[in-house]
Amino acid sequence: MKALHIAATGMRAQELNVEVISNNIANMRTTGYKRQRADFQDLLYQNLRRMGTNTSATGTIVPTGVQIGSGVKTASTARIMTQGNxxxxxxxxxxxxxxxxxxxxxxxxxxxxxxxxxxxxxxxxxxxxxxxxxxxxxxxxxxxxxxxxxxxxxxxxxxxxxxxxxxxxxxxxxxxxxxxxxxxxxxxxxxxxxxxxxxxxxxxxxxxxxxxxxxxxxxMANVEAVSEISDLIAAQRAYEMNSRIIKAADEMSATTSNIR
Structure with missing residues (x-):
C-alpha cells in the first residue's frame, strides 16, 4: 500500500525535525548560537484524474480532479539569525x-x-x-x-x-x-x-x-526553551500519528491477505 511509504517519509521527516530541535536545545548556552528550523515540502503527486480535463463533447471540465500525494521531504534547515539576548x-x-x-x-x-x-x-x-x-x-x-x-x-x-x-x-x-x-x-x-x-x-x-x-x-543563543519544547511535542505527536498509519496500513493488508 502507498500509505506505508507515505507514512514512512513522514516519520523520517519528524526524526530530522527532532534532531534539529535537539541541537538547538543542546546549544542553549552556546555564545552567539543561531537556532535552526526544519522546513518541509510535499513530494510529487500522482494524477488519477487531472483537473481541467474535458468530461464531455460540450466542454464541461473536471473541477478538482484526483491527486494522490507521495509524502514529505525536508526542504531546508533554515538558520534563524535574530538577535540573542x-x-x-x-x-x-x-x-x-x-x-x-x-x-x-x-x-x-x-x-x-x-x-x-x-x-x-x-x-x-x-x-x-x-x-x-x-x-x-x-x-x-x-x-x-x-x-x-x-x-x-x-x-x-x-x-x-x-x-x-x-x-x-x-x-x-x-x-x-x-x-x-x-x-x-x-x-x-x-x-x-x-x-x-x-x-x-x-x-x-x-x-x-x-x-x-x-x-x-x-x-547569548537565540534559543527559546518554551518554543523548542512545544515544537518537540508537536514533532513527537506527528511521528506517533505516522506510525499509527503504518500500523493501520499493515492491518488492512493483513485483512486483505486473509480473505478466502
Whole structure:
C-alpha cells in the first residue's frame, strides 16, 4: 500500500525535525548560537484524474480532479539569525554585537570565517584571538603592559600604557551579508561565506546599517526553551500519528491477505 511509504517519509521527516530541535536545545548556552528550523515540502503527486480535463463533447471540465500525494521531504534547515539576548560578563575582551554584523576571523589556511561569538582572548604575542587561537581581523595587538582596555561602540580599541598615556591600538570592523541565513556553519561558532550568502560587506560598527559593539558583554543563543519544547511535542505527536498509519496500513493488508 502507498500509505506505508507515505507514512514512512513522514516519520523520517519528524526524526530530522527532532534532531534539529535537539541541537538547538543542546546549544542553549552556546555564545552567539543561531537556532535552526526544519522546513518541509510535499513530494510529487500522482494524477488519477487531472483537473481541467474535458468530461464531455460540450466542454464541461473536471473541477478538482484526483491527486494522490507521495509524502514529505525536508526542504531546508533554515538558520534563524535574530538577535540573542546580551549578557554582561565583566571581562574586558568580551564583545557583543548589537545589531547587524559578524566578527571576521582568520583561519589557519588563510580563509576568513565569521562569528557572533565575541569571547576573545590574547595569545602569547598579545594578539586578539578567539578561544581556539584564531586571529581576529583586522589584527589587534595588545602590549604586555596594557591596562584599562577600552573598546568603544564603534570598534576603536584603546589602552592605557605603563606611562599612563592613552594609546590607540586599532579599529575593529564587522562584516554583513545580503543573505546571512545562507552562511555555512562549520562548528566552533564559525560561519563561512557561500554563493547563497553573497559576498561579505565590511564596515565600521555603528555606520551604514552595521550594529554597534558592547564591551564586557556577550550575545547569548537565540534559543527559546518554551518554543523548542512545544515544537518537540508537536514533532513527537506527528511521528506517533505516522506510525499509527503504518500500523493501520499493515492491518488492512493483513485483512486483505486473509480473505478466502
Amino acid at each position: 546580551l549578557a554582561e560578563s565583566g571581562k574586558d575582551l568580551d564583545i557583543a554585537v548589537r545589531g547587524e554584523g559578524f566578527f571576521q576571523i582568520q583561519m589557519p589556511d588563510g580563509t576568513t570565517a565569521y562569528t557572533r561569538d565575541g569571547s576573545f582572548e590574547r595569545d602569547a604575542n598579545g594578539q586578539l584571538v578567539t578561544i581556539d587561537g584564531y586571529a581576529v581581523q583586522p589584527g589587534i595587538v595588545l602590549p604586555q603592559d596594557a591596562r584599562d582596555v577600552t573598546i568603544s561602540a564603534d570598534g576603536q580599541v584603546q589602552i592605557v600604557d605603563a606611562g599612563g598615556a592613552i594609546q590607540q591600538l586599532g579599529q575593529l570592523q564587522l562584516a554583513r551579508f545580503i543573505n546571512k541565513s545562507g552562511l555555512e556553519a562549520i562548528g566552533d561558532n564559525l560561519f563561512l561565506e557561500t554563493e547563497s550568502s553573497g559576498a561579505a560587506v565590511v564596515g565600521t560598527p555603528g555606520e551604514d546599517g552595521f550594529g554597534d559593539l558592547m564591551q564586557k558583554h556577550l550575545e
